[in-house]
Amino acid sequence: MPGRQSEEQPVEMKAAEDEAEVGLGGLTLEELQQGQEAALALEDMMTLSAQTLVQAEVDELYQEVRPLGQGRFGRVLLVTHRQKGTPMALKQLPKPPTSLRGFLYEFCVGLSLGTHSAIVATYGIGIESADSYSFLTEPVLHGDLMAFIQPKVGLPPPAVQRCAAQLASALEHIHAHGLVYRDVKPENVLVCDPDCQRVKLTDFGHTRPRGTLLRLTGPPIPYTAPELCAPPPLPEGLPIQPALDAWALGVLVFCLLTGYFPWDQPLAEADPFYEDFVIWQASGQPQDRPQPWYGLAPAADALLWGLLEPHPRRRSPVGSIRGYLGRPWRQWEGEAGVVGQAEEEGRQ
Numbered sequence: 591m592p593g594r595q596s597e598e599q600p601v602e603m604k605a606a607e608d609e610a611e612v613g614l615g616g617l618t619l620e621e622l623q624q625g626q627e628a629a630l631a632l633e634d635m636m637t638l639s640a641q642t643l644v645q646a647e648v649d650e651l652y653q654e655v656r657p658l659g660q661g662r663f664g665r666v667l668l669v670t671h672r673q674k675g676t677p678m679a680l681k682q683l684p685k686p687p688t689s690l691r692g693f694l695y696e697f698c699v700g701l702s703l704g705t706h707s708a709i710v711a712t713y714g715i716g717i718e719s720a721d722s723y724s725f726l727t728e729p730v731l732h733g734d735l736m737a738f739i740q741p742k743v744g745l746p747p748p749a750v751q752r753c754a755a756q757l758a759s760a761l762e763h764i765h766a767h768g769l770v771y772r773d774v775k776p777e778n779v780l781v782c783d784p785d786c787q788r789v790k791l792t793d794f795g796h797t798r799p800r801g802t803l804l805r806l807t808g809p810p811i812p813y814t815a816p817e818l819c820a821p822p823p824l825p826e827g828l829p830i831q832p833a834l835d836a837w838a839l840g841v842l843v844f845c846l847l848t849g850y851f852p853w854d855q856p857l858a859e860a861d862p863f864y865e866d867f868v869i870w871q872a873s874g875q876p877q878d879r880p881q882p883w884y885g886l887a888p889a890a891d892a893l894l895w896g897l898l899e900p901h902p903r904r905r906s907p908v909g910s911i912r913g914y915l916g917r918p919w920r921q922w923e924g925e926a927g928v929v930g931q932a933e934e935e936g937r938q
């Protein structure tokens with residue numbers, strides 16, 4: 591999805607003159623600077639990329655093989671290079687509604703994340719055609735994670751920990767670049783093999799520098815963190831933090847383990863499943879689990895209580911997953927096998 595920036599503003603540097611967390615909407619000075627450095631680096635890359643955009647119709651350069659997917663904002667095609675025959679995925683975004691800036695933003699975020707083994711690699715080729723903008727990425731040919739999650743069951747046990755470990759590593763990499771991913775969901779996790787051994791995160795249209803001010807514009811979904819549902823700390827919005835991704839990863843892990851969402855929205859007054867979870871978590875009594883949590887093992891309870899901590903400053907980071915690998919996450923489940931190895935492979 592191409593960058594949508596209408597409701598988002600960078601936090602002003604002048605706000606960072608005083609001590610940490612004074613006037614910064616909850617960000618420390620260091621966090622604010624990290625986000626601003628990421629924003630400046632992206633602006634530089636966008637300027638350079640705009641100058642090197644290839645002006646051509648896609649079919650002059652690439653042969654379409656088949657569609658790979660369709661999102662709300664663009665379609666993705668498997669193509670081969672007309673001279674070399676190299677297979678690639680081409681994401682094509684129609685203009686309108688995609689602006690040059692929105693296109694360059696998504697393209698450059700992908701480029702800036704480089705080659706992490708659990709992130710789809712973006713190639714340095716951007717194309718402007720009469721009716722569209724396109725960029726090329728590595729093709730990942732076994733569809734997205736949605737197709738692997740059996741409703742009311744989830745994912746086969748060894749695959750859950752492997753996916754969680756690789757996604758945590760990919761998100762840590764994004765956070766280390768001063769960015770917040772903001773779109774963790776199964777549709778954005780591409781699967782590299784039929785046994786779901788390897789996965790890769792894709793779609794950086796919502797990724798923004800840490801500290802970008804953001805407001806919730808539509809109704810919350812299960813992956814929306816509760817701090818986004820509350821009134822924002824600054825009139826312009828909430829300065830975004832990696833904790834948003836930790837929350838969404840916690841929800842995704844629950845879905846992988848059970849085949850259900852834990853709730854529809856994280857609003858205790860509106861959603862009884864969320865209310866039950868908050869009461870259970872506050873009780874500190876894991877054995878008194880609410881119904882949707884019945885099948886989980888103590889290691890999964892502890893992991894998810896940390897990732898799904900309502901207060902973002904107390905929430906565990908995505909990397910906390912590493913501390914829970916190799917132990918059963920579901921009741922009646924044996925040791926989790928090759929997870930340590932998969933997790934190491936998921937790191938750069």
Ligand SMILES: Nc1ncnc2c1ncn2[C@@H]1O[C@H](COP(=O)(O)OP(=O)(O)OP(=O)(O)O)[C@@H](O)[C@H]1O
Nearest residue numbers: 591658659660661662663664666679728729730793
């Ligand atoms: N590199 C790739 N290799 C294979 N399939 C891909 C690749 N990138 C995307 N796809 C497929 O295309 C679909 C749409 O891609 P993407 O999520 O990037 O589009 P979007 O318009 O931004 O989607 P959304 O509606 O989530 O905003 C994905 O769900 C996936 O199935």
